[in-house]
Amino acid sequence: MRIVVAVKHVPDIQAERGLGPDGRMVRDGGDGTLNEVDENAVEAALVVAEAAGDAEVIALTMGPDDAVDAARRALQMGAHRAVHVLDEAAAGSDALGTAHVLAAAVQRIAQDGPVDLVVTGMAATDGLTSLVPAALAAELGMASLTLAVDITVAGGRVTVRRELDHADETLRAALPALVSVSDRANEARYPNFAGIMAARTKPVTVWSLADLGVDPGSVGSAGARTRILSAAPRPAREDRVLVTDTGDAGVKLAAYLVEHKLA
Amino acid sequence: MTVLVLLDHADTGELRATAPELVALARTLGDPVEGVWVxxxxxxAQLPSGLSRVHRVAVAHDEHLAAVVSEAVAAVVDATAASAVLLAATFxxxxxxxxxxxxxxxxVVTDADAVSLELGHVVAGKTVLAGTWTTRVEVVAPxxxxxxxxxxxxxxxxxxxxxxxxxxxxPSYVGGLVEVVERTERAGTGRPDLASAQTVIVGGRGTQGDFGPLEELADVLGAAIGATRVATDEGWIAREAQVGQTGVTVSPRLYIGAGVSGxxxxxxxxxxxxTIVAVNDDPDAPIxxxxxxxxxxDLFTVLPQVTAELRRLRG
Structure with missing residues (x-):
């Protein structure tokens, strides 16, 4: 069984994050990290692989030089090898452009042997669009099972449970399939020393758009179907109040709510 | 310019609360506005005013699958030559x-809080990076x-x-790829929908599992009840109440965090x-x-006092 797990390098959400004049995420802060829920995706991929026995987990990432750190983290957790799509023309891709490039990479990986399962996180903490998983599945013509909180692979089929706003669902599909994973799906393992050492020698393949046969004009800023017209930090909240309760804080808060027509 | 609105509904046919908002917004964007019912x-018996027509699409596979809904919407886009589709921002x-x-x-633009038409292009407003930046995004595709x-x-x-x-x-190939083995729609909580409520009261670790004071204040304010990840992990409240990056995103007029660290x-x-209100006994809480x-x-002192005072002020 071969499993591709897509991982993204994102600015640390604990750090100061911002947008540049072009409206794109500032990605040179140096404090990037593996997108958190992608750790759950890697964990899910490893669990499925371990249960299947003879399985290979390939971490796939796309982005500038630093992005390989995300793949490296997946390797430390236990993925076998990594693919890094690195091409300046891919910069500025919107979610659909990203999905297009990732799909081409999965298809390129599949040239060496079929890919049975593609696993992604349900969202990235930078863009938070959650569009890539379903778009990637659509591009690949694969079954799409998103937002999984529980994943079972058996008998050539994958079954996931998911919890939506208004309903709980159990979905099932024959492999190959794409699964996007919620942060509630599992507790991601922490890389141990042996894993960190082993990751240093695990292969990372670097592909350009040309290697994947992707037209540079169809992705990146050039191919984006959305354009950011303006981006500005929200003004700071003004007239902020902080009180320590000395017995009547509830009464004061009630007055504040009424005064501001909030109650 | 034809604008389509996906009319989300329960299996009973009851319209989701967001649908009438989308129709109103679509009216400011173009004409005609037409509904899609999958x-x-x-x-x-009643639909939001402003719809010229409703396209009811019979599908060959399970209508809850995104692949099936998207094929249905695409069929209506083709039939109407629509330029824009508005959908409620659910997963x-x-x-x-x-x-x-x-x-x-x-x-595609996700999580828009405004939509307009500028020089023939759809422009959406949205906040990003945890609500700290506002952006305007133009769709350049047809x-x-x-x-x-x-x-x-x-x-x-x-x-x-x-x-x-x-x-x-x-019937289509992709429409048949996924089987819905089981699906259970949850009944409403009797409170406003968390994602769309004007007032949201969220309980965190500091509640120690006792949401009673939050419930009583919610009764007075007509608020929805949400929770932090900790509170749902502890099993104090249902998973779907989780507010956060991987849960429900809320942008109410009034947010009250009780025992929420932030x-x-x-x-x-x-x-x-x-407006963000926070009650927490830890002065260093990031919220x-x-x-x-x-x-x-102490939220167990402050919240009941707010509830009582609001009741008193209202006589």
Whole structure:
């Protein structure tokens, strides 16, 4: 069984994050990290692989030089090898452009042997669009099972449970399939020393758009179907109040709510 | 310019609260505005005013699957030559829009809180980076699919059902790839929908599992009840109440956090709220950094006092 797990390098959400004049995420802060829920995706991929026995987990990432750190983290957790799509023309891709490039990479990986399962996180903490998983599945013509909180692979089929706003669902599909994973799906393992050492020698393949046969004009800023017209930090909240309760804080808060027509 | 609105509904046919808001917003964007109703649920007796027609699409596979809904919407886009589709910003609809993007060339904007037409292009407003930045995003593709957050517009008033146009989408390869083994729709909580409520009260670790004071204040304020990841993990409240980056995103007029520390994951789901009130006995809780009105105190004392005072003021 071969499993591709897509991982993204994102600015640390604990750090100061911002947008540049072009409206794109500032990605040179140096404090990037593996997108958190992608750790759950890697964990899910490893669990499925371990249960299947003879399985290979390939971490796939796309982005500038630093992005390989995300793949490296997946390797430390236990993925076998990594693919890094690195091409300046891919910069500025919107979610659909990203999905297009990732799909081409999965298809390129599949040239060496079929890919049975593609696993992604349900969202990235930078863009938070959650569009890539379903778009990637659509591009690949694969079954799409998103937002999984529980994943079972058996008998050539994958079954996931998911919890939506208004309903709980159990979905099932024959492999190959794409699964996007919620942060509630599992507790991601922490890389141990042996894993960190082993990751240093695990292969990372670097592909350009040309290697994947992707037209540079169809992705990146050039191919984006959305354009950011303006981006500005929200003004700071003004007239902020902080009180320590000395017995009547509830009464004061009630007055504040009424005064501001909030109650 | 024809604008389509996906009319989300329960299996009973009851319209989701966001649908009338989307119709109102669509009216400001173009004309005609037409509804898309996917699946076999009965049409309600009333629909939001402003719809010229409703396209009811019969589908060959399970109508809850994003692949099936996106094929249905795409069929109506083709039939009407629509330029924009508005969808409620749910995770299911994000999958639908993603497929409209990947397979039908749509430009997609998620979590918009405003939509307008500028020089022939759809422009959406949205906040990003946990509500700390505002952006305006233009769709340059000929078809725009915009996922709109709850509360982006005043709901259109109910009206009769306009002309219904019937469509049938044939069985398809992708539509049959996924089987819905089981599906259970949850009944409402009797409170406003968390994602669209004007007032949201969230309980965190500090509640120690006792949401009683929050419930009583919610009764007075007509608020929805949410929770932090800790509170749902502890099993104090249902999973779907989780507010945060991987849970529900809320942007109510009033947010009240009770015993909420304000971890960054949680802030990502509520920081765009109009007014943020926090009650926490820890003066160092990070939520006080973003609160408009913070009370350092015991929520079990402060909240009941707020409830009682509001009741008193209302006589």
């Amino acid at each position: 699946g076999a649920a009965p049409l309600p 299911e609809n994000k999958d639908v829009a993603a497929r409209l993007g990947a397979l039908h060339g749509a430009g 078809l725009a699919a915009v996922l709109v957050k709850a509360g982006a517009a005043e709901a259109a008033a109910p009206d009769g059902v306009p002309t219904v146009v019937e469509h049938t989408v044939a 971890a960054v994951h949680h802030r990502g789901g509520m920081q765009a709220a109009g 006080f950094e973003i609160a408009d009105y913070g009370v350092v105190g």
